[in-house]
Amino acid sequence: MNWGSLDNFLHMGGYGFYVWGSYLVTAVCIAIELLMLWLRSKSAASRIPENNA
Amino acid sequence: MNLFKYSSPSTFYPLAGALAPWFGWAAGLLSVWGLYIGFFEAPTDFQQGEAYRIIFIHVPAAWMSMFLYLVMAAWAGVGLVFNTRLSSMMALALAPTGAMFTFVALVTGALWGKPTWGTWWAWDARMTSELILLFLYLGFMALHASIEDLRRADKACAVLALVGAVNVPIIYYSVRWWNTLHQGASVSMTAAPKMAAIMLHSMFIMMVAAWMYSIAVVLTRVRRIIRERERQTAWLRELQTEEALA
Numbered sequence: 001m002n003w004g005s006l007d008n009f010l011h012m013g014g015y016g017f018y019v020w021g022s023y024l025v026t027a028v029c030i031a032i033e034l035l036m037l038w039l040r041s042k043s044a045a046s047r048i049p050e051n052n053a
Numbered sequence: 054m055n056l057f058k059y060s061s062p063s064t065f066y067p068l069a070g071a072l073a074p075w076f077g078w079a080a081g082l083l084s085v086w087g088l089y090i091g092f093f094e095a096p097t098d099f100q101q102g103e104a105y106r107i108i109f110i111h112v113p114a115a116w117m118s119m120f121l122y123l124v125m126a127a128w129a130g131v132g133l134v135f136n137t138r139l140s141s142m143m144a145l146a147l148a149p150t151g152a153m154f155t156f157v158a159l160v161t162g163a164l165w166g167k168p169t170w171g172t173w174w175a176w177d178a179r180m181t182s183e184l185i186l187l188f189l190y191l192g193f194m195a196l197h198a199s200i201e202d203l204r205r206a207d208k209a210c211a212v213l214a215l216v217g218a219v220n221v222p223i224i225y226y227s228v229r230w231w232n233t234l235h236q237g238a239s240v241s242m243t244a245a246p247k248m249a250a251i252m253l254h255s256m257f258i259m260m261v262a263a264w265m266y267s268i269a270v271v272l273t274r275v276r277r278i279i280r281e282r283e284r285q286t287a288w289l290r291e292l293q294t295e296e297a298l299a
Contacts, residue, residue, distance in 0.1 A: 001093050009092075013103035018168050022107045022161040026114070029153050033270060036149075040277045 062139050062279045063288040069272040076269035080262050087258030095251045107165040109255055112239075113263040115158035118186060119221050121151035121267060125193070126218040129211035139275075141207035142282065144214060145197060146275035150267050152190035159183060162235075170234060178227035179235035182220055189217040203282060 003009040012019045059065045091109040098105040125147040132141035162180065163173040174180065193210050200206035228237045239248050240256075248256075283289050 001096055003093075012106070013097065015102060015104040015106075015168055018104055018164045019106050022110060022164045025160045025164070026110050026157050029157050030266070033149065033153050037270065037273055037277065040274075041280075 060137055060139055062142070062283055063286075065139055066276055066279050066289075066292075069276050073269050073272040073276075076265045076272065080265035080269055083258055083262035083265060087255050087262055090251065090258065091255035095249070095255055098252075101169055104165065104168050105252070107161050108252070109259045111158060111161040111165060112256055113260040114154045114161065115183070116260060117263045117267060118151060118155035118158050118183070119224055121147050121154065122186060122189070122214075122221055123218060125151060126214040129207070129214040132207055133211035133215075138204075138207075138282075139279075141204075141211065142275055142278045143271070144211065145207075146271045146278055148190055148193050148197075149274070150270050152187060152194070154263070154267075155183065155187040155190060159187065166234075172234075175234045177233040177235055178231040179224065179233045182224040182227055185220055186224060189213070189220060193217075 010016055010020070059068055087109065091106060095106075097103055125144045128140045128147065129144035131137060132144060159180070162183075166175075167173050193213055196213055197206045197210045200209055227233060228235055240253065280289065
């Protein structure tokens with residue numbers, strides 16, 4: 001598939017909003033999931049109490 | 054080798070930590086490869102134009118949403134029957150990723166439906182049952198969060214997950230059992246695929262990428278859950294001391 005130009009690629013034959021919207025929503029969902037996973041590792045609940053023995 | 058060794062959080066924790074990055078890298082590389090084929094090699098569809106390119110995420114996301122639910126219900130069931138604590142943690146770790154893929158399948162479906170069917174949403178069997186799947190995932194997480202005793206929460210959630218599993222075959226067969234706006238299966242085990250080979254090729258690579266992503270994320274999340282739940286145990290304290298010294 002040769003798109004010819006970047007404009008054609010972004011335009012997606014008139015379906016740009018739907019196609020790129022789908023990919024954008026997916027990317028945002030994945031980013032949120034990874035961010036929440038990262039924040040969870042920083043949370044107090046996952047910190048192990050110091051060994052005072 | 055005794056595989057049951059890894060059913061204990063203390064042995065599974067380092068294994069999951071060692072495996073997760075490999076699955077993460079595999080997911081990243083496969084999605085770049087799959088999307089390259091999907092956008093630069095696959096041709097324009099003669100009926101749908103370029104709108105069909107949503108398929109490369111919509112179908113893998115929808116499959117993952119159903120499959121992860123069955124895996125979650127299976128782990129929850131094992132935890133309920135055998136009282137193994139890691140199984141229940143696995144079920145809990147799967148729920149957010151399953152919910153994420155369900156949401157993605159619904160949103161990309163709406164974005165695909167608008168230009169091809171003329172509507173964002175219809176209350177047909179396929180879409181309604183997929184929406185119920187999202188509520189089952191959210192209900193599972195909400196129920197777990199609302200019960201303070203973790204083992205009781207695991208058991209209550211296991212019952213919910215197992216009862217809800219009946220919804221998955223309903224989603225899968227909905228396009229056959231009822232006359233739906235949603236199209237029938239493009240790919241099935243029993244018939245030749247109704248798609249061009251190159252489009253199918255890209256979709257399958259994206260499918261495997263979604264698999265790898267799910268494994269990487271779930272292994273990482275189950276490690277967080279182990280850390281939170283087992284923080285009072287001797288093995289985690291020892292591990293922390295080792296990590297601090299290293």
